[in-house]
Amino acid sequence: MAVYTRLGAEDIAAIVDAFEVGTLVSAKGIAEGVSNSNWLLETQQGDASRRFILTVYESRTEVAELPFFLDLLDHLAARGCPVPRTMHDRDGASHRLIDTPEGKKALALIEYLPGVSVSEPTVGQARAVGAALAQVHLASADFPMNRANSLDLPAWQQLLGDCGHDGLASIDADLAALVERELPILAARWPQALPQGVIHADLFPDNVLMLGDKVTGLIDFYFACTDLLAYDVAVTHAAWCFSNDGTRFDAELSAALIEGYESVRPLSSDERAALPLLARGAAVRFLSTRAYDWLNTPADALVTPKDPMAFARRLEFYADPANDGIFGA
Template sequence: MAVFTELSFDEVTAFFRALGLATPRSLRGITGGIENTNYFVDTDGEAYVLTLFERLTFGQLPFYLHLMKHLAARGLPMPDPVADAHGVILFSLRERPAVVVNRLPGASEAEPTAAHCSSVGECLARLHLAGSDYPRQQDNPRGLQWWNEVVPVLGRYVSAGQRSLLSAELNFQKELALSSTYRQLPRGPIHADLFRDNVLFERGRLSGVIDFYFAGCDTFLFDIAVCLNDWCVDGLTRRPNVERAAAFLGAYESVRRLTSSEHKLLPAMQRAAAFRFLLSRLWDVHLPRQAALLKRHDPSHFERILLMLRGEFALS
């Protein structure tokens, strides 16, 4: 989350009034991500998040917003987009798509325990099952097609060693996607970005899953791999944490059992997840956009994880 478009208090007040919401009492820009403009907006009775979309279009957004409503309606702790008197949930502000969602309680956990990972695993499995009857379709926007597009571009900016790594991993993932085992993997709507900063906890309990704007239809295993690469790797040592991984997978399988194909391809999907975030972080370093408040992420973290998963680097 970041601030690319700076809004005045009066602008937000008028926008809330048009939606039939209470008058804002405070407005604060949110830092931490790199895709959209986000503000915390508090009124006398409720707390909201206002998002302006800097890349996503009016045509792309219904998939994400209605998925959030679909999951929230099934009892999952997801943001629920606010509708106006006509049932509309997608609006325009400063000529950009805009949405208001309820602000979920809690805060992210930078140093998760096995108990935190267990909660995330259970919630992710519930998300996968609850989304199984979601009718809208959209491919993972940061999947194989995107990788094919960005690797040649990044090749003009990165080192020779990084260029070789990106090319080799892309070839591996392309071959994997053609395999019969890969085609057997269960699929459906996935979050695709379930990092520590996108999960909220309140008094030790999982209270919210946020930021669905990289969601798409892909293998459930990709979602699982994204989580393992973030939640189950120690931040300081960058070593895999076996206890946290076991807690995450055990809790996930208590809700939805993995298939034999999923067990077989889990290491390869962890490579895919590391590759995806290495690419996006390299892109943001070499081809950045301007923002009033912007926190970029270090690509070396996922480069190390990818090299380790490929057996080319021992974490120490």
Template sequence: MAVFTAVGLGDLTQWIKQFPLGNAVALKGIASGIENSNFFLTTERGEYVLTIFENLGFDQLPFYLKLMRHLAERGIPVPAPVANDQGELVVALHGKPASIVSKLEGSSQMAPQPAHCAAVGAMLARMHLAGRDFPMEQPNLRGLGWWNETTPKVLPFLTAANDHLLRAEMHFQEAFAGSAHYCALPHGPVHADLFRNNVMFVGTRLTGFFDFYFAGCDTWLFDVAVTLNDWCIDLDTGVIDQARARAMLDAYHAERPFTEDERASWQQMLRAAALRFWLSRLYDLHLPREAELLTPHDPSHFERILRERIATPAPELFHG
């Protein structure tokens, strides 16, 4: 669990008055996430989530919060940001940007079955389509540019074998990003971090996507690859579960058919998605920030996934 900025109920007594939520009556730190300080907030009007942003600035946050509002208005189940009495979605708390959003119903499904994966695939496609007319632009801040900046920072900490793997995969991904197939991929706003703990279910009914604070404009296929690399694998080995993967891809394709350029780029994109999270976990482990409570994720998990994606072809995007 990460709580970088400590907040108590007393800190909210006056601060909460600018929101149409009544008084704050309970506050509890959320035991997940390593980027922001998150709290379950109960007020006289209901249950919400309070986030204090540790890395993102006031100028960056409108993209994420307005994207969430845009998607919610188009029927995508995402947390709805609450504006203060000045119409602002981002307000300072302890000198840092903070926001309040509605709390989703349900709980995370950490042992997904094909039905859960199908629901995620279908909703992800709907989310991509709903974001097509979102007017704001922001690149994926953990995309290729960040990989190039971060690689030399983590290389000194790696074994010889992993040094070779990282350098070779960076060369591979640079070439892929310059290919004609890649340049033709459909793109728009993406979640970019749609792991099991960022989706809510009641039974097999999907009740929402949340934690959009890695979102940006990127290829939709990258979003699919990130999602499949978490939802449709054996966690111990990184091997893809064929039934779950097929359920997710078929459900997505039924809502927003994949293109031939996406089919041609699929294997490379699964490797890109694994590389992105291997790099970020290496960075968090070896170059950590101070936090009240912080347990970095194990980088070896995505090292295994990357090696598996290089060695073994994944299921095709679609039949035909």
């Protein structure tokens, strides 16, 4: 179970009391957490049973950035986007600090939303996700805060440089050559003048809750930042339109995702023209973090590193000029 901070029942009951959301009934650690510790809580408030997600933020999350992430959720929820609201404690704060054996850590209590994450998306689900992403892009246009993308092109260059030629070659014999070919192309051609705004930047199927073809929740906004809106489309495309291992591209999912997005926010001609390159960048972004983790995660770590070659295969697909037409005319 990926719960890195241990909290007893009395600790969690005190947190529930501080947020004034009733009386604690149950708390269950969530095994799917990767970067943070998470629990599903049930409380009783009057005659109503309520559910929440309690998150304790571990070392990868900067406490100073929490107001951006949590205020963004409230901003989007207030505008009708399918995102969870944050609970505020009796002092009006969206997060609190607690003492742990490893020192002070921040925590937040977030609304529980119904739905499941799909492993084999349908065309209808891809279309709905595209529309939900566009809704977020429009709704965040007047969000007053900004956050730089901490995993932008210079970060990919740094991570892959830290992996080194030999390290990349140890993952796959052809990987170093692929990276050394692509990074200069991205650096020379990366667009600067496209529309920007707040993006999710990590909208994989496991960060979307669905009931049938309806999106009930977009979650895990902890990579959200201010960047190119079309880049977010490219990230989501790379996440949704391939088999997990990157060996199979699904043209129907691709068309539905773009169609859904444009039903809410049409892409400009410049954005559409940039999508093939932005998709190459999206593939490199996840290739870089996965390759770094593959080479640097201790063998006894709680989390198993993900295969970087799944995104190397996506990168090869996007880099083939014969595939530029998948994003439409």
